[in-house]
Amino acid sequence: MSSFFSSVTELGGKVDFIQFWLILLMVFWFVACNAVMIYLMLRYRERSPDQKTSPIKGSHTLEFIWTVVPTIIVALIFLFGVGAWSEMRTMPTDEDRLEISVTGQKWSWSYKYPDGRVEASDMYVPQGKPVVLKMRSVDVLHSFFIPEFRVKEDVVPSIYTYLWFKADVPGSYQVFCTEYCGDNHSAMLGKVHVLSPEDWQKYMKNELFPVLTPVEEGEQLYVKRACVGCHSKDGSPAIGPTFQGLMGREEEMADGTMIVVDDNYLVESIKYPNRKLVKGYPAGQMPSYDGQLTDEQIENIIAFIKTLQ
Amino acid sequence: MSSASQEYQPYLQPGGFKNWFFSVDHKRIGLMYLYSILIFFLIAGLCAMAVRAELLFPNANHQIFDHHGYNIMFTLHGAIMVFLFIVPGIPATLGNFLLPIMIGAKDVAFPRLNILSYWIYVVGAIAVVWSLIGPLPSIENGLIKFPANWLDTGWTFYTPYSIQSSAGVIPVTLGAFILGFASILTGLNFVVTIHKFRAPGMTWHRLPLFVWALYSASLIQILATPIIGITLALLIMERVLEIGFFSAALGGDPILFENFFWFYSHPVVYIMILPAMGVVAEILPVFAKKPIFGYRAIAYSSLAIALVSFFVWGHHLFVSGMSYWSRWIFSLLTFAVAIPTAIKVFNWISTLYKGSIRMDTPMLYACGFIFLFTIAGLTGLPLATLSTDVFLHDTYFVVAHFHYTMQGGTVVALVGGLYFWWPKIYGRMYNETVGKIGFWMLFLGFNAAFMPQFILGYMGMPRRYADYLGEFAELHFASSLGAFINGLAYVVIFGNLLWAAKRGKVASKNPFNSLSLEWTVPSPPPLTNFDEVPTVTTWTYGYGEEQNA
C-alpha cells in the first residue's frame, strides 16, 4: 500500500495535509512535555537527603496560560479539520457523476451500476469523474474503506449511507471492510480499479476482459462472491457443505427428508439459503443472494459446481 | 495518634475463608477485589498473547487459529479486560483500600453494600465464565478450534451481529449487566463516604487528589452504568423475544445500540483513567518532596473531565452514518476533553520543578505514566479531528491509541500505585532492583508493541483482522515481539509484589515520608484504621516545609 502522504485523490491530498500538520503538532508537544519532564528529573534529582525544595504550590498565571493556549489550539484544529471532511460529506451533483449501489454482505462486496451490470468484489470506475457510492448492508454492519482515497463510511442494514471520491490516477486500489462482521471479516476485501478514459470506454462495451466460458465465470464468482469462504471444492469440512460431488448427491435435510441435489435445489439454496438446510449446518449463516446475483451468474456458478466431481 | 499499642491486630488477621469472604472491612474487600481482577488480567493477557502470536506472520505462512478462533481471542481479551479487570481496576482495589483511611474514616459509608458489591462482582464473573462452559477447544487440521458457544462479537456487542451470532452472547451480556451493579454500588458508596465521612478538619480542599479523582470517577460510575444496564438488558431481550429495538427488520435501529453503548462506554474510559491520574498525583509530590503544583486545577479538572465525558460519545460514530451536524458537534465537544487533560499534564510536570527527586520504583511508574499518557492524549487529536478520523477510524491507530491510555495509562498507574502502597498493604517492602527491571521491561515492551501499530494505522490496516496483507508484515512482527516482552514484564512485576507480600523486608510505618493520613497508621493498618478519629489541621501536600522552615 502506498505510504501515508500520497493519496491519489485531490480530497485525500487535503486530508494528508491536515494529517501532516497534526503529526508535527503531536511530535512537538510530545517532545516539549517530555523533554521538560526528563530535564527536571535530572536537574532536581536528590543529591543529599536534606536538599532544599521549593514550597511553590502553583501559579495562577501559568494555569491561565495553559488553559487558554490548549483551548485556542484545539479550536484551531477543529476548524482546520472540518474543511476537508465537509467536502467529503457533501455529495457531488455534477452531471457526469457515476452512481454505484454498493451492497455489503457477509463477506463480500457487490456493485450495481446504473446500466444494470453487477460487479462482485472488484469495482471499476472512470478516472477523473466523481463517483458516488450508495451503500446498504443486507445483514450486519460493515464499513467501506479505501485507504488510498482516505474515505470510509459504515454500511448499515437500516439506512443508506453515502460516500464519494474522484480518483485522478489510474490503477488498482485496496478496499477493506473495517467494521467487524464475523468470521471472515479480514477476508472481506476488494479492489477499486480506476480506468483511463480509453479503458473505461472498452469496459462499458464489455471489451476490457476476454469472454469467459460459463464454467470459468462460475469459478471466478465462486471466489469473488466469497462462496469459497464456506464451501470447499476439495471435500474438506467448512462452515457450509463442500461443493465437491455436490451435484447429484443425496443429502439429508434438517427435517429428516432426503433430497437429491439438482439445478433447482441449487438455485433455491443460493437465493433462499435457509429454506432447505442440510442436516448439521445451522441456519442464518449464509446470506440470500436473491437480487445479488443475476440469473445468468447463478447458472454459471452451477455450471462450475457440476465440474467438481 | 495511635499510641503504638503493643496489641494492635493488623487487618490481615485472622485469616480463613469465612473471615475474608464475609468481611465488611474495606481493606479486605479491596484486597479480594485486587486478586480477583488480577486473575482476569492474567486470563485476558494470555488471550492478548494468543492474538499477537497469531499475527506474528500473515496467514499464508503461519496460523494457530482459524479466523473464528482469532475473533474469539480478541473478543475475550477485550471483554474480560474491560468488564472484569479495568473498570473495577483502581477504584475497587486501591480505592477501596485507601479512600476511608485517606479521609480519616474507619470504613466506607455502607460496609455491607461494599461486600455486596464484591459478591455481585463474583456472580458477574461467574456468568461471564459460564459462557465458556461446554465442549472444549480441539485441534483440527493443525489449527486450534474453539467451540461455537464462545463469544465472538467483540467486546462492543454491536448489533445486529450480536443478535445473529450463534455464540453465547446472553451469559456474557448478563455478566456485564450484573457487573454494572457492582460498579454502581462502589461508586455510590464512595460518593456518600466522601460527603459524610471526612474526619474533622478534612475539608474538600485538603482532600488528597486521589480522593478527588475517585469522586469524579464515582460520579461517572453512578450516572453512566445504568445506561449500559438497560442497553444490555434490551440486547438480551432482543435475543430472547426479538423485540426489534436494534434490528432493522421491525424498523429498529442498530445505530441506536451504538449510541447507547458508547453513552456508557466512552465515560467508562474516564472511570478507568481518572483514578490512575489520582494515583500519579499522589506519588509525584512524595518523591519530589514538593507540594503538588496547582492542586485546585488538578482537582477541578477531574470534575471537568467527568462532566465533559458524557457529551463526547458520538466520536465513536463518526463514520456510522450519523448526520452531518451531529458529527460536527461531537467533534467540537470531543476537543473539550483535551483541555482539562492538558492542564493536568502541565501541573504534574511542574511539580518536579525545584524538587528533590528520588527515582524509586513508584516514581518511575509515575513518570512513565506521564510519558505514555502524553502519547495517548496527543494521538487522540487526529481521532477527534473529523477529516483525519475518517481515515484512522477502526484502524490500528485507534488500537494503539486506546492501549496507550488503558495500559500505558491505567495499568501503569495501577502497578505504580501497588508498588507505592504495598508497604502499607502488607507492611513489607518489594525488591527495588527487580521493581526497576520490571518497569523497564514493561516500558520498552509496551512501546515496542504499540508504536508500530500507530504506523500500521497510518498505512490503513483495519483492526480486528485475523489476517493481513503482506505489506503490513514487518510491523506486525515487531509489534508481536514487543507484546511478548510486555507480557513477560508482568511476571516480573507481580512476582516481585507477591514475593514481597510474604518475604519482603518489614517496612516502616512510612517508608517514603509521605504526609497523607494513610501513612500515619501502622502497616498493615488495624481493622478500624484509627484508634481515635484523627483531626486534620493542614493540607495533605505540605512537602519540604520542615527543611525550608
Next chain:
Amino acid sequence: MSANPNWEPGTFFHLHEEDPVEEYENFKLGMWIFLATEVLLFGGIFAGLFIFKYNWPEVFRLGSQALDWKLGSVNTVILLCSSYTMAMAVDGAQRGKNKQLKLNLLLTLLFAFGFLVVKYFEWSSKFSYGYFPGSDLFFSVYFMSTGLHLLHVLIGMSFIGLVYFRARQERYHEENFGGVEVCGLYWHLVDLIWIFLFPLLYLLRH
C-alpha cells in the same frame, strides 16, 4: 438484635451499631443517588420510545389506540393512592405512631397488589389479541417499559414488606425512621415513573 458470637467483628453478619441519626443521613443520600441511577435506567427506554415514535408515528398511533386507557387510568389512580398512604406511613414513623405506620404500609401493599391485578388483566388481554413484545416496535416499547416498571413495583413491594416486618418488631420511632423514609423515596419514584409512562403510552394516541 444481637450479633452472632461466632462471627468476627468486621464481618457481614456482625451487626455494628451506628448512631441512627448519622446513619439516616447517609442512607438518604445513598438512596437519592440510587434513584438517579434508576432514572437513567428508564432513560434508555424513554430515549428508544421518543426515537421510534418520531420515526414511526403511525405504528405508535395505532399501538396507542390498541391500549385500554381506562385500565391505565385506574392504575394511575391506584399508584397515586399508594403514594399517599406511603407518605402517611412515613409520617407515622416520624411521629412514632407505630399503628399508623403499620396500617399505611399494609394499605400501600394492598394498592400495589391492586396494580398488579389490573396489570395482569391488561397484559393477558393484549396477549389474547396477539400483541407480544416484538409484534411491532410500539408493543416492544410498551412491554419493555411496563415490564421494567412492573419489576420495580415488585422490588418496591418486597422493600415495603421488609419495612412492615420491622415495624411489627417496633424498630421505628421518632429517632429512627430512616428505613421507612428511604423506602418511601423508592416507592415515590416507582409511582413517578408510571406518571411519565402513562401519558406517553396511553394518551398520545392521535
